[in-house]
Amino acid sequence: MARSKSRRNRIGIGEIVWLAVLIILAILIIYPMFWIVMSSFKDYNGIFKDVWGLPKEWLFENYKTAWDRGISNYFINSLIVSAGTIAGVVVLTTFAAFGICQLKNKLASVCFLAIMGGLLLSPQVCLLPLYMLLKNMGIKDTYAALIIPYIAFRIPVSVMLIRSFFIGIPKDLEESALIDGASLFQIYRKIYLPLSKPIVSTVVIMTAYYAWNEFVFATMFIDSSQRQTIPVGLMVFSDGLMTNWGVVMAGMVIACLPIIVLFIVMQKSFIRGITAGSVKG
Template identity: 35%
Template structure:
């Protein structure tokens, strides 16, 4: 029994150490956001000597951070909604309907996991130019949706296949059609997978720097990762403003994870216990 208690204490010790290591960069980022540049360079690991929110107020005055924030929210939320809806319907079809082309169609989605979308940046740029979507948020939304559907279909198809077919049969006996079976019966049962899909794709769209840099030129349409680049000067950088922007940009991701964390954890552990 003592051996079991000692093993459990050791596990908790490692868990607490891991939490401290994981949270320390966040604490350092937040504390640096309320420091001056001189404090950041002289005592980067120490807590701030004085607490002031002047840096955050200055951030909104120096750069159009409100525009950057709104653009990131619009792109990320719209992309996640499109990915979730289309992927859920495609996964339901692949998991529950068996035709000659079903396996080929599933392999087509899996190709999206094997081929990096950045390899097609030149054709994508020409496509967006012909569609008139350059320097538009819709170019980012469509690209994030296309790049997020393969992994989402892969995750959701696996979850749909674990659900018993008897549930659908009982629903059809009660008069439900295919869409009602999908919407009312099966979709509520795959909330863990939906939470996983939402978190993965939201973080990808929110943090992406590459595609906004290529497709967006207008300052008012830039997202946070690209917009914050204006804080990097040629000869000097206001690091306190930069850390303040990073802190504010991290808040939506933390909020999304907290809202969907339960479903996300259930999605990760699904199948571990039969």
């Protein structure tokens, strides 16, 4: 027994190699973020004359300057677009996944495959048709010009994840609710939605990351600076502050904060949702 326990407690060469690889990857990911944060508290000389050192004087006013010079406008625009995209994706994909799960014939497979066909479309290929469509609809250079395409391109993968989760919900709960006289909408609202919080959290994080960082559509479909989102705004922001990189770095940190905070708050549900969605259905 003692020998078997000691063997289980030993760390093999393979585990050491994987641990070393994970540590190296963590350093490669964390250090650039650490450097950006530290540089956001420096002035021009501090960044270029002491690249690897900590700030000798912590310039917290860089964040105020970045916020006042335009980051606040880009930040609010991205919040509006991301919130609208998340709401649209969650409502449409949960309804679609629930409807597909309710169909008991081949139509369910046809509908699911039709939605999954959206994965074959590249956003870059659709740029020109989307541009002309939004222009003819009269919604180009509005928030809707970004929200509608974002929702459309996030529907396929979101439906796939949510449907996979819905399939794993015991049918006994639905049958009991039907016997008690519940409607399909009540079953959707009171059974499926509460139980699907992990996968919905996963969809929310993935959608927020996409909408917050998307650049191509935001460049093509928005003309006015008043409606530019964070990715495009940072490019304009950095061009206008070529000599003040500390303020530019502060703007980058502000742009990253919402997604980081969202992931920290929802990380447990995100991991549970990814695990559940990958093994069911």
